[in-house]
Amino acid sequence: MYKYDEYDQSMVDARVEEFRDQVQRRLAGQMTEDQFKPLRLMNGLYLQLHAYMLRVAVPYGTLDSRQMRMLAHVARKYDRGYGHFTTRQNIQFNWIKLADTPDILAELATVEMHAIQTSGNCIRNISSDQFAGAAADEVTDPRPWAELLRQWSTFHPEFTYLPRKFKIAVIAAPEDRAAMRLHDIGIELTERDGRLGAKIFVGGGMGRTPMISHEIRDFIGADDLLSYLEACLRVYNRYGRRDNIYKARIKILLHEIGADEYRRQVEEEFVAVKALGLDPPAAELERITAMFAPPPLTAEPVELDRSDPDFAVWLDQNVRPHKQPGHAIVTISLKLIGGIPGDASADQIDVMADLAERYSADELRVTHAQNIVLPHVAQADLPAIWQALTETGLAEANLDLISDIIACPGLDYCALANARSIPVAQKIATRFADLGRQRELGELKLKISGCINACGHHHAGHIGILGVDRKGTENFQLLLGGSGAEDVSLGKITGPGFSEDGVVDAIERVTDKYLEVRESGERFLDTYRRVGMEPFKEAIYG
Amino acid sequence: MADPDATDTGGETLLRLRTDEVHDEPAVTLDAFLDGQTNATAVRLEAGDDARALLPRLGQLALVEISFPTFRDGRGYSSARILREAGFAGELRAAGDVLVDQLPHMRRCGFDSFAPQAPIDPDVLRASLSRYDHHYQRAADAAVPIWKLRHG
Numbered sequence: 001m002y003k004y005d006e007y008d009q010s011m012v013d014a015r016v017e018e019f020r021d022q023v024q025r026r027l028a029g030q031m032t033e034d035q036f037k038p039l040r041l042m043n044g045l046y047l048q049l050h051a052y053m054l055r056v057a058v059p060y061g062t063l064d065s066r067q068m069r070m071l072a073h074v075a076r077k078y079d080r081g082y083g084h085f086t087t088r089q090n091i092q093f094n095w096i097k098l099a100d101t102p103d104i105l106a107e108l109a110t111v112e113m114h115a116i117q118t119s120g121n122c123i124r125n126i127s128s129d130q131f132a133g134a135a136a137d138e139v140t141d142p143r144p145w146a147e148l149l150r151q152w153s154t155f156h157p158e159f160t161y162l163p164r165k166f167k168i169a170v171i172a173a174p175e176d177r178a179a180m181r182l183h184d185i186g187i188e189l190t191e192r193d194g195r196l197g198a199k200i201f202v203g204g205g206m207g208r209t210p211m212i213s214h215e216i217r218d219f220i221g222a223d224d225l226l227s228y229l230e231a232c233l234r235v236y237n238r239y240g241r242r243d244n245i246y247k248a249r250i251k252i253l254l255h256e257i258g259a260d261e262y263r264r265q266v267e268e269e270f271v272a273v274k275a276l277g278l279d280p281p282a283a284e285l286e287r288i289t290a291m292f293a294p295p296p297l298t299a300e301p302v303e304l305d306r307s308d309p310d311f312a313v314w315l316d317q318n319v320r321p322h323k324q325p326g327h328a329i330v331t332i333s334l335k336l337i338g339g340i341p342g343d344a345s346a347d348q349i350d351v352m353a354d355l356a357e358r359y360s361a362d363e364l365r366v367t368h369a370q371n372i373v374l375p376h377v378a379q380a381d382l383p384a385i386w387q388a389l390t391e392t393g394l395a396e397a398n399l400d401l402i403s404d405i406i407a408c409p410g411l412d413y414c415a416l417a418n419a420r421s422i423p424v425a426q427k428i429a430t431r432f433a434d435l436g437r438q439r440e441l442g443e444l445k446l447k448i449s450g451c452i453n454a455c456g457h458h459h460a461g462h463i464g465i466l467g468v469d470r471k472g473t474e475n476f477q478l479l480l481g482g483s484g485a486e487d488v489s490l491g492k493i494t495g496p497g498f499s500e501d502g503v504v505d506a507i508e509r510v511t512d513k514y515l516e517v518r519e520s521g522e523r524f525l526d527t528y529r530r531v532g533m534e535p536f537k538e539a540i541y542g
Numbered sequence: 543m544a545d546p547d548a549t550d551t552g553g554e555t556l557l558r559l560r561t562d563e564v565h566d567e568p569a570v571t572l573d574a575f576l577d578g579q580t581n582a583t584a585v586r587l588e589a590g591d592d593a594r595a596l597l598p599r600l601g602q603l604a605l606v607e608i609s610f611p612t613f614r615d616g617r618g619y620s621s622a623r624i625l626r627e628a629g630f631a632g633e634l635r636a637a638g639d640v641l642v643d644q645l646p647h648m649r650r651c652g653f654d655s656f657a658p659q660a661p662i663d664p665d666v667l668r669a670s671l672s673r674y675d676h677h678y679q680r681a682a683d684a685a686v687p688i689w690k691l692r693h694g
């Protein structure tokens with residue numbers, strides 16, 4: 001794990017004081033709400049339907065037990081006892097008072113946390129693979145690179161008033177667990193001639209015009225990476241559209257000028273920028289990498305007693321192999337049947353912190369699918385972990401199944417929503433509550449957004465749901481065939497939308513059809529890709 | 543850090559981080575500079591103007607003023623850096639919707655004078671400009687990036 005030095009600490013401390021001053025000026029009427037808005041947004045503070053929401057950064061989704069306990073503390077002291085983990089590996093608190101925010105940030109700073117750039121038209125929190133450092137398929141741990149980017153992008157003077165928000169993901173494995181191709185910039189670390197470097201993808205994103213990113217550079221060495229990214233961002237800052245908020249993301253610039261022209265401009269800019277000495281020396285990446293050294297994992301492989309069927313199912317569904325024999329990666333599902341996807345109570349957050357401290361080398365991860373990971377667990381400890389999770393209601397064995405739903409906050413919280421996402425998620429999970437039935441359906445990623453802004457990633461769902469407003473009533477469109485993984489694709493709308501109950505029925509007809517026509521070994525997505533939309537359309541609309 | 547020196551220029555406040563005399567020749571538009579007024583020593587760039595168009599004759603300019611139609615329009619930050627990176631040593635002025643909380647970033651991008659359309663409280667400005675002791679990245683100011691401080 002990264003540890004702040006005096007410089008890192010002084011940055012977040014200064015930020016707390018800066019924000020305290022800004023809040024005071026706002027409360028004293030020295031600033032208009034219009035002037036205050038971008039400042040508070042750059043500190044992750046949104047005005048929602050009922051209250052302020054504070055989004056706290058969890059850089060590349062990694063945190064330790066001390067930080068996790070601080071999140072529980074914030075939930076208890078300043079919120080209503082809950083935190084909501086987000087699709088960008090952050091956490092949101094939905095019931096915050098403006099006047100409390102400087103104190104919250106000050107408390108967070110004591111455990112090396114902040115809310116810097118979790119919102120606003122700037123470079124957002126860098127996201128990454130939740131299995132980083134534990135997965136067998138990675139070429140390197142992507143997090144040191146993500147930390148390098150975190151520092152580079154923090155208060156970047158040139159890129160703080162971009163045309164629109166800017167999201168970067170870094171992965172280092174062929175399996176894409178971070179929806180890398182749906183980010184403004186996606187970075188895939190690769191090795192070439194014994195040297196580590198990055199493949200750069202630009203122009204992906206969801207929102208109302210979803211697009212898959214283009215490969216812009218097939219290899220850039222570590223010593224040129226920041227210069228190259230400066231060039232990518234500068235071209236966007238200068239030429240990205242500012243006349244229409246819906247056309248301001250970098251994907252639209254690439255769409256309008258073409259990936260080849262964008263690449264040409266970036267390469268030209270890169271030549272100019274490279275001469276400026278913006279890239280830190282190799283020693284800086286080495287310094288950071290040393291802090292991510294793998295924990296000492298010495299446990300021997302064990303044969304687990306699978307006689308308890310609930311435990312056995314959980315093992316099969318939520319536990320993945322670790323690169324170190326004798327160890328495992330545990331995903332704790334925050335998708336309890338009938339619950340709010342991504343929500344955890346302060347007590348549950350504390351329990352997860354305790355488990356991490358005791359069993360997982362003091363590390364936790366937040367996943368973009370809104371779950372929590374214990375990355376470094378000895379196999380022998382799995383029964384005890386499962387027992388503790390069962391006692392706190394966190395042992396749902398549904399990872400990557402139909403009830404492991406990504407859902408945005410929707411109309412229950414969000415001022416932009418057309419429809420409620422959470423009740424639909426709850427109804428679907430309840431309809432498919434039977435775990436045997438879910439496992440029969442296999443991997444099925446279902447994602448729900450309450451409006452066209454697509455915070456719930458509906459375009460990337462094997463099954464996606466989009467809430468729209470139809471003549472003043474909530475209506476839900478159904479999409480099929482999306483994926484945010486390495487086999488990235490965008491879902492297609494089935495046809496006319498449905499009521500809340502209607503969409504649940506429609507999903508059932510889709511899954512029935514799948515069971516009827518699938519060939520052996522096919523996931524839902526594979527079957528859809530083989531047979532196309534028609535059979536499903538027929539099943540839905542008759 | 544030099545204390546900003548506020549100069550009153552006929553109703554509008556001009557905040558300067560420079561000690562030389564205020565350049566008093568009026569700024570011409572980029573189009574005029576490229577086409578006609580080729581002897582001009584001061585140019586005003588609109589947010590969407592290409593700062594690189596100035597590079598061939600940068601040496602003759604004493605002042606470049608960059609316009610911020612709204613504080614949300616960040617193109618001027620890149621324009622400023624492009625000029626500084628090309629070696630421009632004259633006065634670089636941010637004009638328009640320039641607010642106190644944007645000034646530190648502007649300074650890092652190479653601006654050394656500011657013509658805000660609304661007055662700026664000098665105490666708030668002083669606090670804002672001296673808030674951060676260090677910066678993570680190298681920019682167009684003299685600040686030594688943190689990685690350099692770490693590794694020498």
Ligand code: SF4
Nearest residue numbers: 408414417450451455
């Ligand atoms: S998708 Fe729409 S409703 Fe859902 S959180 Fe985003 S803006 Fe709000």
